[in-house]
Amino acid sequence: MEVPDQRLPAATFEDLAMPLFDQLYNFAHWLTQDTAEAEDLVQETYAKALRGFPSFQLGTNFRAWMYRILRNSFLSSRTGLKATVILDAEEQEDALPKETTTPESLLLEQANREMVQQALGEVPAHHREILLLFEVEEMSYQEISETLVIPIGTVMSRLSRARKALRSVLQQKLAGGRHGM
Amino acid sequence: MACEEWGSKLDLYLDGELPAAEASALGLHLRSCSACASDALERVQFKRSVQIAGRRYAPSAQLRDKIAKDSAPAPLVGLRWWRWAAVAALALIVAAGALYTSLGRENAQRQRLYSELADLHVATLASVAPVDVVSSDRHTVKPWFQGRIPFTFNLPELQGSEFSLVGGRVAYVQQSAGAHLIFQVRQHKISVFIFPERGAEMPSLATGPVNQLSFNVESWTRNGLRYFVIGDASPDDIRALSKLLRSAG
Ligand SMILES: [Zn+2]
Numbered sequence: 001m002e003v004p005d006q007r008l009p010a011a012t013f014e015d016l017a018m019p020l021f022d023q024l025y026n027f028a029h030w031l032t033q034d035t036a037e038a039e040d041l042v043q044e045t046y047a048k049a050l051r052g053f054p055s056f057q058l059g060t061n062f063r064a065w066m067y068r069i070l071r072n073s074f075l076s077s078r079t080g081l082k083a084t085v086i087l088d089a090e091e092q093e094d095a096l097p098k099e100t101t102t103p104e105s106l107l108l109e110q111a112n113r114e115m116v117q118q119a120l121g122e123v124p125a126h127h128r129e130i131l132l133l134f135e136v137e138e139m140s141y142q143e144i145s146e147t148l149v150i151p152i153g154t155v156m157s158r159l160s161r162a163r164k165a166l167r168s169v170l171q172q173k174l175a176g177g178r179h180g181m
Numbered sequence: 182m183a184c185e186e187w188g189s190k191l192d193l194y195l196d197g198e199l200p201a202a203e204a205s206a207l208g209l210h211l212r213s214c215s216a217c218a219s220d221a222l223e224r225v226q227f228k229r230s231v232q233i234a235g236r237r238y239a240p241s242a243q244l245r246d247k248i249a250k251d252s253a254p255a256p257l258v259g260l261r262w263w264r265w266a267a268v269a270a271l272a273l274i275v276a277a278g279a280l281y282t283s284l285g286r287e288n289a290q291r292q293r294l295y296s297e298l299a300d301l302h303v304a305t306l307a308s309v310a311p312v313d314v315v316s317s318d319r320h321t322v323k324p325w326f327q328g329r330i331p332f333t334f335n336l337p338e339l340q341g342s343e344f345s346l347v348g349g350r351v352a353y354v355q356q357s358a359g360a361h362l363i364f365q366v367r368q369h370k371i372s373v374f375i376f377p378e379r380g381a382e383m384p385s386l387a388t389g390p391v392n393q394l395s396f397n398v399e400s401w402t403r404n405g406l407r408y409f410v411i412g413d414a415s416p417d418d419i420r421a422l423s424k425l426l427r428s429a430g
Binding site: 013014017018021022025026029030035038039042043046047050113116117119120131132134135136140141156159160163166167 | 193227233234235237
């Protein structure tokens with residue numbers, strides 16, 4: 001039988017939680033798209049996590065737990081309520097962008113960092129979220145599954161769709177750029 | 182396997198989520214197929230560009246300070262408390278050690294041993310992962326030690342008592358490997374150390390309770406094993422846990 005974490009809660013919380021601060025803030029800012037809201041969200045996350053830490057289970061994933069708290073706080077916030085529908089969106093086959101024929105290497109050579117950032121801001125929230133968790137936070141499928149509370153199969157399909165969606169937005173931007181020239 | 186099938190697995194492969202056997206097969210294919218290799222390269226670049234673009238927002242120093250402050254334990258609780266206790270205990274032990282010198286080598290040895298155990302107790306509780314086997318089940322903890330220490334021991338049934346088992350780790354005291362178990366009673370953690378009794382190498386210890394400065398200690402030998410129970414719990418708690426341990430044989 002596993003027992004609840006019996007380590008000294010206050011001490012260990014700081015040790016575990018502070019190293020995640022920068023990445024949690026980055027994630028919060030991407031979710032809220034606003035500095036003040038991101039700051040409030042991170043503060044709320046740490047306050048809730050500190051209170052909940054005595055019930056945190058040793059052997060479970062602390063990082064996934066923190067992200068889950070942040071995400072739930074976001075979803076219950078004023079901005080988040082509007083986003084709830086989007087973040088918890090069902091996977092829809094027909095919402096998938098069509099595969100395009102642009103050679104991908106060409107696409108990426110032309111897409112600079114700023115353009116990818118814009119595109120990331122434009123894809124649906126649940127796509128942005130999973131791309132950030134995987135590519136930026138470098139979570140495993142299993143960790144994402146724990147964070148978003150979705151099955152691994154859904155992690156895989158959502159990530160795949162998210163990549164396609166991002167490519168599609170980038171391609172539109174590049175095409176638009178060419179027209180504009 | 183056709184390139185198309187490999188292509189469907191490329192993302193999994195690059196994500197590090199393809200099972201090892203398939204991953205090595207795909208790796209071989211990539212070395213011999215330029216079409217799949219350039220596809221893979223493009224995907225790597227794409228992943229990389231998302232990673233770079235995604236690292237965008239940095240928190241302010243004020244926010245970091247505020248959250249670090251809020252996340253820190255209050256003074257005299259948690260880690261801070263233990264560090265303080267460790268320093269205080271060591272200072273007292275050093276002072277006591279000096280006093281005892283005149284009382285003979287054996288007492289000095291005993292002091293060293295007690296201070297070593299007190300250090301271990303404090304350091305272990307202050308560490309991020311105090312125990313290597315986390316379980317309240319003695320039937321999990323006891324076998325975990327098999328092959329890790331050169332002896333076996335029994336643990337008591339704790340149901341119906343105020344004590345619970347937190348877990349265990351291997352500890353080294355005076356060059357000897359033993360079991361370090363952590364128990365909890367209410368807010369207190371108690372360390373139980375079990376070492377082989379090795380005559381001359383271990384100082385002879387008074388059997389029974391000892392008030393060791395800021396900690397209470399009880400020690401006894403049984404079946405060639407030396408037991409120490411140490412913690413900041415009350416003498417009554419230390420005694421009660423010792424009794425349970427003794428009853429386990
Ligand atoms: Zn191929």
